[in-house]
Each structure stands twice: as C-alpha cells, then as structure tokens.
Amino acid sequence: MTHQDKPVIGISCGDINGIGLELIIRAFSDSRMMDLCTPVVFASSKVVNFYKKTVADSNINYQNIKDFTKLNPKQVNLFNCWEEEIAVAPGQLTDEAGKYAALSLQTAVAALKQQQIDGLVTAPIHKKNIQSPEFSFTGHTPYLRAMFEVPDVVMMLCAGNFRVALVTEHIPVGEIARHITKEAILSKLQLLNQSLQRDFGIDTPRIAVLGLNPHAGDEGLIGNEEETIIRPAIREAKNKNILAVGPYSADAFFARRHFEKFDAVLAMYHDQGLIPFKALASGEGVNYTAGLPVVRTSPDHGTAFDIAGKGKADISSFLTAIFECIDIIRRRGQYVENRKNPMKKVNPEVFERLEDEAI
Template identity: 50%
Template sequence: MGRVKVGITVGDTNGIGIEVILKALEDNRMLDKITPVIYGPGRVVSFHKKALSLNTNYQKINDASEAKGGKTFLLSTNDEEVKVDFGNATNDSGREAYSSLKTAVSDLAGAKVDVLVTGPINKKNIQAQGFDFPGHTEYLTSYSNVEDSLMFMIYNDLRVGVATNHLPLNQVTKELTKEVIVSKIKLMDQSLRRDFSIPRPRIAVLGLNPHAGENGVLGGEESEIILPAIDQVSKEGILAFGPYASDGLFGSGSFKKFDAVLAMYHDQGLTPFKAIAGGGGVNFTAGLPIVRTSPDHGTAFEIAGKNEASPDSLRSAIYLAVDVFTNRKRFKELTADPLVPQKK
C-alpha cells in the first residue's frame, strides 16, 4: 500500500497544537509511510516555527491534491496576518481553529486526504464562531450523518470508550438509557473487529454508581439499565461482561483481561485512562465512515509558546489513524462476498 495522506488540523492557534504537529513531523522517519498535510493559517504556522526554533520543513500548496510523496505540506487556510497570543483563547484563535477544521473535513469528504488528525480546540471560543457542538466527536458525527459514534481512547492494548461524551455530571443519568448503552457496546464491538483486527473482542462494562450499585443499595441504574443492556447484546453474540466497579477493575489490573472497557461518563473512563497512558494516549472516534484521531490532551494554554509540549500523543494519533485506515481496508477485503455474480 502507498503512503497514507494524513490531514492535520492545527486546533487553537494560541495553544500547543501547532507546536506538537511541527515537533512530531521534525523526524523524517514519520514520512516513510505518510504524506502529511497541515491545515492552518500560513503566517501563524511560520510564526510558531520561528518562535519555538523548530526545524520542520514543509512545502506550501494551494490544494491537497498537490501533496505527494514523503514530504510535509502546508495548505494555508488564511494568508492574512493573524495575531498570536500564546496561552489565551481569543476570537482570532477560535476562528482559525474552525477554519482549519472545516477545510480539512471538506477535503476528507472529497477524498483529497485519507484520514484526519485534529489538533486540540478551546470549546468556548470556537463555539463563538458558529461551531455549535460540545467537541470534535459530536461535530464529526453530525457531519458524517450517522446516528451515533463512540469516543474511544486508545493506548497500546488499553482501550476505553464512554457511553456519554461531554456532558455535565447532573445530566448523565438523564441521557443514560438501555438503548444508549446497547448502541455504544455494538459500536465498540464493531470497531474492535474492523479497526483493530480483534475477531472475538471481550468488553468490560462499568457500572454508574460506587461499587456498581452494591446490589441496589447505592443506586438502581446497574440492575435497571446497564445489566439489561449487557444481556441484550450478549444474546446477539457480543462478549460483554459486567457491570464492574471502575476502581476495582482498574485498581486490580483486571481491565487487562478485556480488549476494551465501556465507561458510563467522561471522567469515569478518562481519569484512569490518562493515569495509565501518561500523556501518550489517543482519542479515536469510532463508528464513523471516516478515520479521525486526535491527541488525548487539550490546548495546554499554560505551556503554550514555552517549547515544553511533548509531541508523543500527536505522533501516536498519526500512527493510529494510519493503522485503522489499513485495518479497515483489510477487513473490507476479508469480508467481501467472493461470489460476485457474473455479467451475462
């Protein structure tokens, strides 16, 4: 297979997005299997490169179709002067983040790039630009016109998904239904098979309440919602188990017996995940017709412009996007009907 063309959005231009992208692509070994296309305001990318004394070489292009071979390319989404204010969420940085994302997604839809890696955004200032979604996951789900998707955190063999995404904690129980959990388990099972080449995945499902409800003493969601969802998918052949208490499953190391874990809400899953991944994890959106990954960190305004950000998570996000893209091709070939009717 030839090089995979990777579209990369810069995220908030006052954060660490451009820094980690340029740092990751400084290593020419990254270009052995990929052709990266960075989407962002040209002068801002150049400013970051000079301010942080980075040595990444890139070639400017006007259209993603021009990107070929083992080089890094920059498709400028704005050639005007844009003020950089490291560490602050501004209207300018939110506007440029949205412009980068829209252009890259359009090129992905038009097959000008193969996969998408998104830099971190500030959810408040990008929404001021008309981005009416809690985050990338919800935006890309809507854009792809699919009913549901799964926020799936990946670090080596540790895979953690969440049943509810970016929700205030007091809204989780309102959104958490048997139907939601069934949908997320099915998306996780499908992704493990198609995107990670695991033929018979084992999924651990967490409870919502402390000690997974303690047989109803600490809450009834486990017996009324979560367990019936597990029973339903189990009857359909999915290997789902639980509900488990989060502290016990992760604290004992029992999560290693499973191919993935489904948490009920954001912090329940991401707190142990990030504690284990140590900054090297990747956020993958499962269930979409396109491949999208991102680093598992945010804009990190507190260190923006200080040349302290690690590119490890961004680099892992690129590699995972390529792996998923390759695995999907292989899965499609393996599951294709060999008995194609002959034309008469």
C-alpha cells in the same frame, strides 16, 4: 482508501494559541515521518512560521498547496485555509484563535468527506472560544458525527491494548444519569464491537461494562441503574453476539487491573473512564472516534495554554495519534479484504468463562 501504501493524513491545527502548531512542527521536523504518510497541515504559512521560531531545532520543510493533485509525498504540504494576518498570542484564550481553529477543522473535514485525505489527526481545540453560530458543538466528536450524518459515534481513548470508551461525553455531572439508557449503552456496545473488529483487527472482542453507581449499585442499595438499565443492555448485547461482561465496580475494576483481560472498557461517563485512563496510560493515549465512515484520531490532551509557545510540549501523544491513524487506515483495508470469512457465532460458554476469569 485512496492511497493504500502511504496514506495522506490531514492535520487540523487546533487553537492557534495552544500547543497544536508546536506539536505539528516538532513531529514533522523528523523527515522519517514522510516515509509513513503524506501529511497535509490545514493552517496558514504565517502562523506556522511564527511557531517555527519558538521551536528549537525546527527542521520542518513544507510546500504551500491549494490543489490536492499537487501533493508532494516527500515533504509537508501546507493547505492555506486563510491568507490574512492574524494575531498569535500563545497561552491566551481569544475569540480570533477559536475562529481560525474552527476554519482549519472545517476545511480538513471537507477534504476528508471528498476523500482528498485518507485520515484526520486533530490538534486540540478549546471548547469555549470555538463556539459560534457556525460551530455550536461541545467538541470534535459531536461535530464529526453531525458532518458525516451518522446516528451515533463512540469516543474511545486508546493506549496500546488499553482502550476506554464512553457512553456519555461532555455533559454536566448532574445530567449524566438521565442519559444512561439501555438504548444508549447498546448502541455504544454495537459500535465499539464493530470498531474493535474493523479498526483494531480483533475477531472476537471482549468488552467490560462499568456500573454507573459506586460499587456498581451494591445490588440496588446505591441506585438501581445497574439492575434496571445496564444489565438488560448487556444481556441484549450478548443476544447480538457481542462479548460484553459486567457491570463492574469502576474503582475495583481499575485498581485490580481487570482491564488487562479485556479489549475495551465501556465507562458510563467522562471522568469515570478518563481519569484512570490518563493516570495509567502515561502520556501516550490517543482519542479515537469510533463509528465514523472515516478515520479520526487526536492526542488525549488539551490546548495546554500554560506552556504554549515555550517549546515544552510533550509530543508523545500527538505522534501516537498520527501512527494510530495510519495503522487504523491499514487495518480497515485488511478488514474489507477479510470479510469473505465472517465471524463465527460466539459459544455461550465463552461468556461464562470470561466472567469467571475477570472477577
């Protein structure tokens, strides 16, 4: 990392007709944020000024930059990604808004690759209007995976010590089962385990794995993926010194708050993990992309077109995403320092004790 004491945090503006710019303005109207990081917002001064007028008590001070050697650590730095006038229509789904959301993200990721910023917080995009020949991804996570050329990443939602990761992300429900393979589960478990150690400072992470079917298949009565795919993946993960336990029946697992005994939960698909997460995390969840060589967080909500431009957006999740980005950058630095003491092999009795405790 290049700025250990006070990291440079890039912020992409998201859909210009959504709540992203309002969140950015409200978050950085508090000058204390500049004590924690040096923010760089990727947008345009014209769009920022439009939203400044919609935010009551806006107190954001920024300087325009085109050169990362001219960063001011005491105020917001606005990197103008475009100069032209564009129509801002809060709450409207337009192709133009998607085009500039992509431009903000692409410019920010280029800066991240060149280590001009230390981490990235992404404001929400809309998956439909951002599609173009230059951007054909279902969201931030697959785009970042492609840009950093890594074989796999994990979408993980975090709220304090409550973390839910996904095997599959934004795919139709009818296609989920064929994407649940032993190889996919094992890859996600390895990345999740590594991220919990490196990014969250947990020496021996405890990971719960959910089943795919209702009641985790009821021993083959309601589907057999648990027996033929998920259990073998968990067994192989244990052989690789990963403290993974399951598969658990998803409904009972969350209803009985078993997640409190684990450092992370691996869900098989989007709604299985994210509905309970969002219900239980009370608005302060953060989306984190584990498995990248860089740090990227985002709030756990969307563009919220219904309240865009009305000054009503809740900044809790966005603020937490900024704080988490800063914290993960610091923890990664500490992890590198501590690598001289590699993790000891987990005693098999620990697996058995955890399984007994968690059920």
